[in-house]
Amino acid sequence: MERVMKAALLYEGAKELIIREIEVSKLNSGEALIKVKATGICHSDLNIIDGVIKPPRYPHILGHEIAGIVEDFRPINIEEKRFVDALFQETEGRVIVYFYIACGQCFYCLRGEDNLCLNFRRIGFEEWGGYAEYVKTPIKNLIPLPKTLNFNAAILVDAGATVYRALRKAKPLPGTIIAIIGVGGLGGMAIQIAKTFGASVIAIDIIDEKLIYAKKLGADYTLNFKEIYHEDVHEIRKFMKKTLDISYVDIVIDTVGSSSTINLGVNIVKRGGRVMLLGYGKEKLLNISPIKIIYDEIVIEGSRAASKWEVYEVIQLAKKNLIVPNVTNEYKLEDVNVAINDLRTGKILGRAIIKFD
Ligand SMILES: [Zn+2]
Ligand SMILES: [Zn+2]
Incomplete structure (x- = not known):
C-alpha cells in the first residue's frame, strides 16, 4: 500500500492552499525522507502564492525553512552512509534542511557559494517543500540539528542565515551603527546577529508593536518608518539628529525592499556606507x-x-545562546491559510511556523 501524508497544496492562480492526503514521495539514490517537525512561513512563500515567483509545476508544496527527523535514506556511496550514521549518533537524526540543491560542479559551488549555483533547484520553490508531513531531500542537504536546540531552529536556514550572510559581507566593526528596516522574521534575526558583531542597532518598522518587540530582541534604538520617512532628505537627517543624536548610519539592512525603504536606506547611510538588500516584492x-x-x-x-557553511555558523551562534530563533506564532498545518493571512496583514511580530506532531 502507498504511504500517504497530509500536505498543503498550491494550485495555479489559487489564493488559498488546500490540505489533501497525497502519496509520500519515493526516494531516489542519494535522498533522505524527513518527517517534518517545523516549517517556517516566509515572505517568499507569499511571493510564490502571488505568482511573483512561479514554481515549474502545480500543484506545488511551499516551505523552505524545514527542521525534522530523518526517517529513511538511500545513500549513494559509503561516504554518504557514514555521514548519515554520524548524524544519527550525534543528533538522533534531527536535522535542518538546507534548501538550495546545488550542482557541486560550477564555479560558484566550487567557491562554496551553493546559493549562487548556476544549476540549482530549491526545496519549496522548484521542488516540493515542508508544508507537508514529509519532505524528501538530497542527503547532502542535511545539516545536523544539535540536541540542545528545538525544531524552531528551522528558521535559521533562511531568516537566520540570510541576514548572517548579509551582515558578514557588510563587515561591521564594534560600534558600527546598523539600521535594520523591517522587523519580522529576517529583521528579528538581524537585530540579534548584528549585536553579536558588536554593532549598535536602530530598528525601523511601520508598526509600533514590532518596535517594542525589536527592543526586546536587543535593538538599541527604534524608529517608526512613518515618523522618519520624508521626501526631503534634510528632514530625515534632522529627525535622526533630534531623536537619536545620530546623523548617519554605517550599514543599512533592508529586509523589505520597497521604493520607499531603499530611498530611506540610501538617505540615512553615510558616505561610503552600504545598503544591503534582502527583501523584495512585486514592485x-x-x-x-x-x-x-x-x-x-x-x-x-x-x-x-x-551558503550551507553559513547555516552551520548561524546554528553555532544559536547553540552558544547568542541568538534565539525568533518564532512568535505557531500554527497547525490545517490552519496554514490563517497563518498566511496573518503574515500578509502584519500580525506576525517575528516568524510564524507550522508545527507538526
Ligand atoms: Zn525565505
Ligand atoms: Zn553549482
Whole structure:
C-alpha cells in the first residue's frame, strides 16, 4: 500500500492552499525522507502564492525553512552512509534542511557559494517543500540539528542565515551603527546577529508593536518608518539628529525592499556606507539619483539567502545562546491559510511556523 501524508497544496492562480492526503514521495539514490517537525512561513512563500515567483509545476508544496527527523535514506556511496550514521549518533537524526540543491560542479559551488549555483533547484520553490508531513531531500542537504536546540531552529536556514550572510559581507566593526528596516522574521534575526558583531542597532518598522518587540530582541534604538520617512532628505537627517543624536548610519539592512525603504536606506547611510538588500516584492525599484550614489560613494548590494557553511555558523551562534530563533506564532498545518493571512496583514511580530506532531 502507498504511504500517504497530509500536505498543503498550491494550485495555479489559487489564493488559498488546500490540505489533501497525497502519496509520500519515493526516494531516489542519494535522498533522505524527513518527517517534518517545523516549517517556517516566509515572505517568499507569499511571493510564490502571488505568482511573483512561479514554481515549474502545480500543484506545488511551499516551505523552505524545514527542521525534522530523518526517517529513511538511500545513500549513494559509503561516504554518504557514514555521514548519515554520524548524524544519527550525534543528533538522533534531527536535522535542518538546507534548501538550495546545488550542482557541486560550477564555479560558484566550487567557491562554496551553493546559493549562487548556476544549476540549482530549491526545496519549496522548484521542488516540493515542508508544508507537508514529509519532505524528501538530497542527503547532502542535511545539516545536523544539535540536541540542545528545538525544531524552531528551522528558521535559521533562511531568516537566520540570510541576514548572517548579509551582515558578514557588510563587515561591521564594534560600534558600527546598523539600521535594520523591517522587523519580522529576517529583521528579528538581524537585530540579534548584528549585536553579536558588536554593532549598535536602530530598528525601523511601520508598526509600533514590532518596535517594542525589536527592543526586546536587543535593538538599541527604534524608529517608526512613518515618523522618519520624508521626501526631503534634510528632514530625515534632522529627525535622526533630534531623536537619536545620530546623523548617519554605517550599514543599512533592508529586509523589505520597497521604493520607499531603499530611498530611506540610501538617505540615512553615510558616505561610503552600504545598503544591503534582502527583501523584495512585486514592485520595480530604484528611483534614486545616480549623483547621490556616486557623490556619496554608496554601495547598494544584494544578498541572496546563504551558503550551507553559513547555516552551520548561524546554528553555532544559536547553540552558544547568542541568538534565539525568533518564532512568535505557531500554527497547525490545517490552519496554514490563517497563518498566511496573518503574515500578509502584519500580525506576525517575528516568524510564524507550522508545527507538526
Ligand atoms: Zn525565505
Ligand atoms: Zn553549482
